Amino acid sequence: MARNKLDQYKGRLTPSQVADGINAARRNAKRLVDDAESLLKAGSFPTAASLAALAIEEAGKVSILRSLALARNEAEAIDAWRDYRSHTRKNVTWLIGELAAKGARMLDDFAPLFDPESDHPHLLVQIKQLGFYTDCLEKAHWSDPSRVIDESLAQSLVFTAKILSTGDNTVTPKEIELWIRHVGPVWKRHPSWMKKALENWYEDMQAAGLAPSGANQMTEFIRDGLKSSRPKKK
Numbered sequence: 001m002a003r004n005k006l007d008q009y010k011g012r013l014t015p016s017q018v019a020d021g022i023n024a025a026r027r028n029a030k031r032l033v034d035d036a037e038s039l040l041k042a043g044s045f046p047t048a049a050s051l052a053a054l055a056i057e058e059a060g061k062v063s064i065l066r067s068l069a070l071a072r073n074e075a076e077a078i079d080a081w082r083d084y085r086s087h088t089r090k091n092v093t094w095l096i097g098e099l100a101a102k103g104a105r106m107l108d109d110f111a112p113l114f115d116p117e118s119d120h121p122h123l124l125v126q127i128k129q130l131g132f133y134t135d136c137l138e139k140a141h142w143s144d145p146s147r148v149i150d151e152s153l154a155q156s157l158v159f160t161a162k163i164l165s166t167g168d169n170t171v172t173p174k175e176i177e178l179w180i181r182h183v184g185p186v187w188k189r190h191p192s193w194m195k196k197a198l199e200n201w202y203e204d205m206q207a208a209g210l211a212p213s214g215a216n217q218m219t220e221f222i223r224d225g226l227k228s229s230r231p232k233k234k
Contacts, residue, residue, distance in 0.1 A: 010077065010078055011074070012071050012074070013065075013069065015173040015174075015176035015177045016173040018065050018066070018068060019172055019173050022061075022062050022171045023170055023171055025058050025059065025061040025062055026058075026062065026165070026171075029056075029059040029161070030055075030165050032051050032052075032054050032055035032058060032165075033051075033052065033055045033161050033165045036048045036051035036052045036055060036157075039051065040158050045149050045151050045153070046132070046146055046148070046154070047145075048154045048158055049127060049153055049158070050127075050128045050129075050132045052154070052160070052161040053094075053125075053128035053131070053157060055165055056124070056157075056160065057087060057090040058165070059093075059161070059165045060089070060090030060091055060093060064080060064083045064084045064089065064090065065084070067080050067083070068080035068081070070183060070187045072184075072187075087128075088121035088122055088125060089121070091121050091124045092113050092114055092120075094120070094121075094124050094160055094164075096113060096164070097156075097159065097160050097163065105226045106222075106225040107222050127149070127153070130143055130149060131148075131149045132145065172210065174208060174210065175208075175210050178201055178204045178208065182197045182198075182201035182204065183197045183198065195222050198218050198222065199219045201218070202216050202218035203216055
């Protein structure tokens with residue numbers, strides 16, 4: 001008897017479908033973070049760390065879905081779906097806290113997160129696996145989740161997952177339409193064009209009531225960087 005299965009979709013999406021996917025990913029990321037926090041409080045550090053890694057992956061789907069919205073042909077759509085279903089493509093931002101702690105503030109400062117030669121995405125996948133399973137590693141060494149994942153690592157991952165999973169605003173099809181209008185024409189082209197497109201996109205978001213009024217926060221981030229919350233030294 002043939003076994004029924006759910007075939008994974010690999011085509012292009014409408015702005016409405018992209019918005020639905022982003023909202024679903026955000027909700028699920030928050031659910032996973034909430035569960036990870038509960039396990040952290042209960043002292044179940046390995047499972048908390050692994051769930052935090054899953055939350056980071058879910059949160060990482062948001063940017064990939066935005067790239068899918070900009071797909072200009074079927075080949076680009078297939079590439080975006082490949083990223084969407086790749087653990088290492090969804091978790092690239094998990095070291096954002098470490099970079100910020102080292103002084104990263106400007107948009108360009110976070111470029112190392114997306115370096116294809118970096119091994120940090122694979123490291124998080126390994127941590128996630130070690131938090132769930134026992135395994136026999138180098139020189140016949142048995143890994144036990146409770147001995148490999150400690151409280152400090154679990155706390156760090158849950159904290160990062162919580163940061164990456166924030167965002168209560170529901171993404172609307174209009175937001176994605178504006179994204180395509182501004183970013184689409186310069187997608188994967190000169191970085192300076194991309195930065196200007198992001199500023200224009202956010203400005204249009206403000207005009208449409210989809211982003212807070214006042215200063216253009218995207219412009220401030222690109223030109224001035226993140227504002228440090230650390231107290232100034234006297």
